[in-house]
Amino acid sequence: MAMSLVEPAAPVVEEELPAGLVEAGVYPSERAASEHGLVVLAMGRPYWTVATGSGQRLLIEAEVAVPAKEQLLKFDRENLNWPPPAFVEQITYPTDVITPLLWAAVVLGIFHLQGARPGWSAAGALDAVGIFGRGEWWRLGTALWLHGDGAHVVSNALSGVLLFTAVVKTFGRAAGWGLIALAAVFANLLVAALAFPVAYRSLGASTAIFAGVGLLTGRSLRVLSRAEHPHRNRAILVALASGVSVLALYGAGGGAARVDLGAHVAGFVVGVGVGFAAARSCG
Structure with a gap:
């Protein structure tokens, strides 16, 4: 007759609870039990943790068992998907500095030629009456x-190289x-269109x-709007506020008389809409 050499494991006997205490839950680690114990501490009551064979037992006073367990359930629901996933999106487009530099070189070259050909500014500047009145x-x-x-031109060339490099990196070159x-x-x-029929003239790459x-900014808003994140609305607000802050800091021109604030605002607003739509079509 064969005999087993393996002795059956002795049953784990749970210790009796001290008088006045009840078990609020059993957790896989001391850290998890302590995190839940903080909920009890926030109620102004103490807690105890006891290591057992089945995990860490969280003990609380019997007189606060009902409200404490309700708060612990709320804590578990609120932290069901915590920590939330990070806002990470892979960008596969290579960094392109060449085309922004070529753009800046062309802009500087055209400005140099403007000195010898003053008629270019008159014929090519943004002119509300010329566009809507004469079809130019x-x-x-x-x-x-x-x-x-x-x-x-120098300010716009430097700003454009930095900004357009980021745009091309984000959306791709073409x-x-x-x-x-x-x-x-x-x-x-x-x-x-907003200025017409009043005479309005403007020029520049700003x-x-x-x-x-x-x-x-628009692309960021679109990406964040699709994210499943408990703080999505806050992140959307931060992204929008960041774009508006850049507009306010650099678009107002420090109160300079020749700064075309309307053109800057129009560029930003239209860009937000186009960027949002472009990100949506790509997603």
Whole structure:
């Protein structure tokens, strides 16, 4: 007759609870039990943890058992999916600095030629009366390449290289430049339409630059709106506030008289809409 060499395990005998205490729950670790014990402490009552064969027992006073267990259930529900997943989205587009640098070189070259050809500014600047009164629709695009003075063009060239690199990195080279052009032209159309029939003239690439800020902001809003996150609305507000802050800090021009605040705001607003729509179509 075969005999088993394995002795049956002795049953685990749970210790009797001290008088006046009840078990609120059993948790897999001391840390988990202590985290739940903090809920009891927040009620102004003590707790105890006891290690047993089945886990860490959380003991509380019997007189607060009912309200304490209700609070523990609420704590478990609120932390069901905690910590939440991070807002992470893979960007597969390579960093492209070449095309933004080429853009800046063209802008600087055109400004150099403007000195010898002053008629370019008159013929290519954004002109509300020229567009809607005389049908000179090319001004919506040509105005983005012309500048009024050296400080204006250098500032826009430096800002554009940094900003457009981020846009191209985010949307891809072809899509990024296409969206910048689309948002900037529509922003020029918007600001000219709002000004007409009053005489309004403007030139400069800053409309495109703030359209780029809007594109990045709009895409962020779209990505966050699709995220399953308990603090999604807060994150959306932060993203929008960040874009508006950039507009306020750099778009107002410190109160300078020649700064076209309307064009900057139009570029940002149109960019937000285009960026949101572009991110939606890609998703």
